Each structure stands twice: as C-alpha cells, then as structure tokens.
Amino acid sequence: MATAKKPPKPPAKAPTKPSRKQRKARREFLRSAAAGIAVVGAALMGFLPVIKEWTKRLRPPGAIEEHAYLAACIKCGQCVQVCPVEAIKLGDLDEGFGIGAAYIDARAQACDFSCDAVQCVLACPTGALSHDVDVKEQVRIGLARLDRPNACLARQGKGFKGPARGADFDGLHRYVEVDRWTPIRVADHPYNLDLCDLCARECPIEGAITIERLHVDLTDLRGSPVVFEPCVGCGMCEMMCPVDPPAIVVDVGRTWEDV
Amino acid sequence: MNAFANSLRVMLGGAPKARPKAKDVSDEAKSIHQFKRTDPDFQARMVAARKARPTHHRTTWLKRRWASIIIVNALFVLSFQFDVQLVEGSLTASRVIGFHFADLNAALQVMLAYKDIVINLLIGTVTVLLLWVLLGGRSFCSWVCPYHLLAEWAEMLHLKLAAQGLATDFTMHRGLRTLLYAVFAVLAVVTGYTVFESISPVGILSRAMIYGPGLALVWVAGLLVFEVFISRRAWCRYICPIGLTYGFVGTVSPVHVRYNLATCEHDGECRTVCMVPHVLEFTKKTYATKAKMSAGPDCTRCGMCVDVCPTNSLAFEIKGLSKSA
Numbered sequence: 001m002a003t004a005k006k007p008p009k010p011p012a013k014a015p016t017k018p019s020r021k022q023r024k025a026r027r028e029f030l031r032s033a034a035a036g037i038a039v040v041g042a043a044l045m046g047f048l049p050v051i052k053e054w055t056k057r058l059r060p061p062g063a064i065e066e067h068a069y070l071a072a073c074i075k076c077g078q079c080v081q082v083c084p085v086e087a088i089k090l091g092d093l094d095e096g097f098g099i100g101a102a103y104i105d106a107r108a109q110a111c112d113f114s115c116d117a118v119q120c121v122l123a124c125p126t127g128a129l130s131h132d133v134d135v136k137e138q139v140r141i142g143l144a145r146l147d148r149p150n151a152c153l154a155r156q157g158k159g160f161k162g163p164a165r166g167a168d169f170d171g172l173h174r175y176v177e178v179d180r181w182t183p184i185r186v187a188d189h190p191y192n193l194d195l196c197d198l199c200a201r202e203c204p205i206e207g208a209i210t211i212e213r214l215h216v217d218l219t220d221l222r223g224s225p226v227v228f229e230p231c232v233g234c235g236m237c238e239m240m241c242p243v244d245p246p247a248i249v250v251d252v253g254r255t256w257e258d259v
Numbered sequence: 260m261n262a263f264a265n266s267l268r269v270m271l272g273g274a275p276k277a278r279p280k281a282k283d284v285s286d287e288a289k290s291i292h293q294f295k296r297t298d299p300d301f302q303a304r305m306v307a308a309r310k311a312r313p314t315h316h317r318t319t320w321l322k323r324r325w326a327s328i329i330i331v332n333a334l335f336v337l338s339f340q341f342d343v344q345l346v347e348g349s350l351t352a353s354r355v356i357g358f359h360f361a362d363l364n365a366a367l368q369v370m371l372a373y374k375d376i377v378i379n380l381l382i383g384t385v386t387v388l389l390l391w392v393l394l395g396g397r398s399f400c401s402w403v404c405p406y407h408l409l410a411e412w413a414e415m416l417h418l419k420l421a422a423q424g425l426a427t428d429f430t431m432h433r434g435l436r437t438l439l440y441a442v443f444a445v446l447a448v449v450t451g452y453t454v455f456e457s458i459s460p461v462g463i464l465s466r467a468m469i470y471g472p473g474l475a476l477v478w479v480a481g482l483l484v485f486e487v488f489i490s491r492r493a494w495c496r497y498i499c500p501i502g503l504t505y506g507f508v509g510t511v512s513p514v515h516v517r518y519n520l521a522t523c524e525h526d527g528e529c530r531t532v533c534m535v536p537h538v539l540e541f542t543k544k545t546y547a548t549k550a551k552m553s554a555g556p557d558c559t560r561c562g563m564c565v566d567v568c569p570t571n572s573l574a575f576e577i578k579g580l581s582k583s584a
Contacts (some may be wrong), residue, residue, distance in 0.1 A: 010559075028430055028431060028432055029432060031429055031430075031431050031490075032431040032432040032434075032435045032497065035431055035435065035490075035493070035497065035498070036435050036438060036442075038440055038441060039439060039458070039498055040439070040443075040446075042458050042478075043446070043454045043455060043457055043458045044446075044454065044458075046452070046454060046457035046458075047450075047452075050452070053471060067451055067452075068451075069373075070375060070452055070453070071369065071372035071373040071451050071452055071453060072369060072373040072375070072377075073369075073453075074351050074352040074361065074362075074366065074369050074380070074453075075351050075365070075453070075456055075462055076348040076349045076351045076353060076365075076366050076464070077348060077349050077466060077469065077470055078347050078348040078352065078353070078354065081339055081342075081347050081348070089468055089470075092473040092474045092475055092476035093457075093473065093474040093477070093478060094474055096457060097452040097453065097454065097456075097457050098352070099456065099457045099463070100456065100462055100463075100466055101476060117556035123347070123354075125348075125352050125354075125359055125377070125379045125380055125383055126352070126369055126373070126377055126379070126380045127375065127377035127380070131377075141469060184320075185298075197337075212431060238507070256395075
C-alpha cells in the first residue's frame with residue numbers, strides 16, 4: 001500500500017478544530033492549573049507577615065528559635081489548655097505561617113509561672129517548646145528593657161495605690177501570700193506602695209529586676225528598675241507596670257548577649 | 260496492571276479505565292454479565308423495580324456519620340471548656356486520655372519542615388496511623404473532618420442551585436491533588452515552614468471551635484462559597500493533601516465498601532451521590548471484573564452509596580471478619 005500512488009494532496013486547510021472532548025479537557029486543565037496556582041499562592045502569602053515581621057510575637061516558655069519554632073509547632077494548642085493563667089493564645093490568619101502557633105501577649109496576660117513546672121513545655125508534642133527546659137530559670141524568650149524611663153513612677157519617686165492595672169483589668173496572677181495554688185485577678189489585689197516597685201515585686205525570677213536607688217541622699221526615694229542576666233523575658237513586669245503604655249517592656253527574642 | 264495498583268493510579272488522578280478486556284474478567288463475573296444481558300426475566304424485573312423505587316433515600320449512614328463528626332469535634336470543645344482532660348488539643352495534634360495523637364498530614368508537614376522528629380510526635384503519628392489503618396483511611400474525612408460536614412452542606416446547596424441553573428460545577432483534574440501534595444511537601448522542606456497549615460481548613464476550623472473564631476474563618480467561608488457556586492466539593496476532590504495522606508493509609512485498611520455484582524441493577528445512583536465516583540467505576544454495566552469488588556483507597560467510607568443503593572449491592576465490610584471475604 002505504501003508504494004501505491006497517492007491522490008494529490010488537498011490544499012492546505014486550517015488545522016482541524018479540536019473536538020468538543022478535547023476542548024473540555026483543555027478547559028479543565030487550565031482551570032486546574034489556575035486553582036493550583038491560587039491555592040499555592042494563598043499558602044505562600046503566609047511568608048509575608050513572617051518575613052516582614054508584621055507581628056513579632058513573644059512565644060511561650062521554652063520556645064526554640066523563631067524559624068524552627070514555626071516549623072516545629074503543629075498548631076494544636078495543647079499549651080493553651082494547660083496554662084493556669086490563660087496566657088497563651090494562638091495566631092490568626094494575619095500571622096501567615098504563624099497561624100495557630102502559640103504566643104503570649106504579655107501586656108494583657110503574661111506568664112507568671114503559676115504552674116511551677118512549665119506545663120506548656122510538657123504539653124508540647126513536637127519540641128517547639130524545648131523539653132530541655134525543666135525550670136522557669138532556664139527559659140529565655142525575651143529580655144525586659146526600660147523603654148520609657150521618664151514615665152516610670154519609681155524614677156519620679158512616686159508611690160502607687162490601688163489595683164495595678166485598674167479595676168477592669170482581667171489579667172491573672174498567682175499571689176503566693178494570698179493563695180499558693182490559684183491565680184486571682186490582679187484587679188482584686190490592690191497595692192499601697194510608697195515607691196512603685198511593681199515590676200521588681202511581681203517578677204517571678206529571682207534577681208532579674210531590682211529597683212536601684214538613683215541618689216545617695218537617703219531622703220530622695222527615686223530609683224530605677226534595672227534588668228539583670230537572670231531575666232527570662234516572661235513579661236510580668238510589662239503586665240504589672242501601672243503606667244500606660246508601660247514603662248518597661250519585653251523585647252521578643254533578645255538575649256543577654258545582645259545587650 | 261493489578262487491581263491494587265490500578266486503584267492507586269486512580270486515586271492519584273488517573274482516569275478510570277474504560278470497559279475491561281474479556282481476559283481480565285473472572286469467569287464468575289462473565290457469567291453474571293452474560294445472565295444480565297440475556298435473561299428476559301431479569302430485565303423485566305429490573306424495569307419493574309425501577310418504576311417502583313421510592314424517590315427518597317435512606318439516611319442511616321448519613322446520620323451516623325454526621326453524629327460522629329459532631330461528637331468527635333464536640334469532645335475536643337467540651338473537654339477544654341469543662342477542663343476534663345479527655346481530649347486535649349485540636350485535630351492537628353492531641354492527647355486522648357493522655358495518649359499522644361497527631362494528625363498524619365500535620366505531623367508530616369512538621370517533620371519535613373523541622374527535620375527533627377521528637378519521640379512524642381512519632382508515638383502520636385504511629386498511633387494515629389494504626390488507628391486509621393483499622394478504621395479505613397479516608398474514613399477520617401467523612402467521619403471526623405469538620406470541613407467535610409460544612410462541605411456536604413455546601414454541596415447540598417450547590418446541587419439545589421445547579422438544578423435551577425444558578426450554579427455550575429466546573430470540574431477539575433483530580434491529578435491536581437497529587438501535584439499539590441508534592442508541592443506542599445517540597446515547600447515544607449525548602450522553606451522550613453509548615454506552609455500547608457496556613458491554609459488548612461481542617462486545622463483552622465478545629466482551632467476556631469475549640470479556642471474561638473478568628474479571621475482565618477474568612478478563608479474557609481471563601482472555600483465554601485467557591486464550592487457552592489463554582490465547583491462541587493472542590494477542596495476535598497481536587498486539593499486537600501490530608502485526604503490523600505489518609506488515602507494512602509486506606510490502601511491497607513480492612514474496612515471497605517464491598518460491591519456485589521450479582522444483585523446490582525446498574526441504576527448508577529451510587530455514582531451520583533459519591534464525592535469520589537471514580538472508586539465506583541465498576542458499578543457501570545459490564546465494568547466489574549469480579550463478582551465481588553471493593554471500592555478503592557480513595558473511598559471515604561461515607562456510606563452514601565450504601566444508603567442510596569436500591570438493591571443493597573453496596574455494603575460496608577471488614578475484610579477477615581465477614582464470611583464473604
């Protein structure tokens with residue numbers, strides 16, 4: 001047959017139209033590609049808040065380095081469930097890859113280590129909160145810093161009367177002298193201080209903050225909070241500071257080496 | 260290609276094969292096909308039965324399944340609300356009466372991104388792996404996943420709207436899910452972030468129910484709207500890597516939907532209600548290669564086909580426990 005003489009070729013025609021089935025398959029392919037790109041694109045949007053550090057978060061005690069933390073955290077919230085002062089919250093969509101990852105808003109509710117044995121670390125199933133941390137003194141999640149020295153009451157020689165953050169503040173704290181086991185509302189524990197030392201007084205870590213006298217003259221009460229190396233960055237000082245915005249804050253992820 | 264390899268191929272997105280060749284069909288199946296084709300009594304009975312069939316389906320398995328999804332998720336919520344420590348955590352990872360559980364896909368993302376496997380995570384992953392091998396793999400989707408339930412309601416709405424011409428089902432290639440599975444695995448390794456978790460409606464919904472709603476629900480709502488108006492069950496069918504992860508687990512599960520060729524009258528009802536109708540390809544006339552067939556690993560064991568089958572030709576079966584197995 002191959003040697004048989006072929007009829008002359010018909011004049012070149014426009015390429016044959018694809019069949020209905022082919023067109024359907026092509027449309028389906030294009031739709032699938034578009035959907036795939038949209039889904040991957042949406043997921044990769046999570047990079048933005050992380051890289052731009054839109055929401056730099058204080059992580060719970062024991063948290064490993066931020067990038068590794070976001071990788072290791074399985075976003076389950078078991079740490080949230082064990083915290084006696086409900087300090088731990090979970091990230092939302094605006095935090096990108098930090099969605100569902102645990103953080104602490106120290107000003108609203110800091111970790112005061114009421115649980116004694118870093119329960120969140122024990123609860124973490126993936127090691128995002130490192131199990132190498134057994135006691136609160138080993139935690140390093142940030143470092144306190146006197147951010148607005150001029151606002152600090154102690155530096156002005158002022159005392160403090162009443163509930164530290166006002167009567168409406170919902171934050172909890174375990175006052176050992178009130179109840180060894182159960183945290184109570186900070187609002188239900190008014191103070192009467194000649195010189196404000198709330199940051200140092202309620203700091204759960206020994207030797208992390210002291211109020212250092214500013215003058216040798218003993219009649220001049222003025223003093224300034226000074227942060228020392230034991231500071232773990234829990235943020236209790238930031239929560240307790242009665243001025244608003246707080247005079248003392250926690251710098252997320254800063255360590256003593258950075259000082 | 261043997262049936263197992265073929266079911267894997269179809270799960271990964273391959274088109275179901277056309278009518279099987281005669282040499283692939285067992286003698287028993289052949290004689291049943293032959294009987295259905297030639298026996299006038301059977302045909303007359305089939306026609307009569309079709310006329311007499313009620314329009315309403317049973318909802319036995321549907322009710323059980325919805326109850327299961329609601330109860331499982333309620334356990335998470337109530338356990339935290341009342342601090343009873345029965346089920347702690349969320350669907351991505353939890354402790355159930357103290358035992359570690361980890362969602363297989365979430366755990367996989369963490370392992371790929373973090374590149375370090377803590378023993379507790381390994382224990383939780385293996386526990387859940389064994390659990391879902393026993394329970395049927397993708398049965399996670401239809402019996403536990405909260406997004407599945409919302410998507411089912413969206414699907415009902417979609418079908419209503421489609422019947423009135425107000426919505427269209429733009430289908431997509433099922434291979435997309437396999438591709439995305441690979442893409443998200445690679446992204447986790449390369450970026451060191453659990454990239455998929457940031458859009459996983461399962462994690463988002465589970466956390467929203469337990470810890471309170473957030474902005475992320477907007478994404479889930481968007482997905483549902485897409486499914487209502489544009490593409491039926493798009494997330495579960497074409498995208499969700501969690502479904503594929505559990506699909507792999509289902510390949511070795513004894514729990515499956517079993518098909519009985521002899522009693523089937525080939526109405527095709529099962530394929531119209533099924534989210535993954537390619538697993539029921541053998542219910543088409545002359546397609547079955549054996550007298551008893553098993554729906555493949557992509558089957559979510561939802562039981563919709565079992566509910567609608569007018570001749571009880573589809574039923575749940577546990578391999579090794581049933582007499583027929």
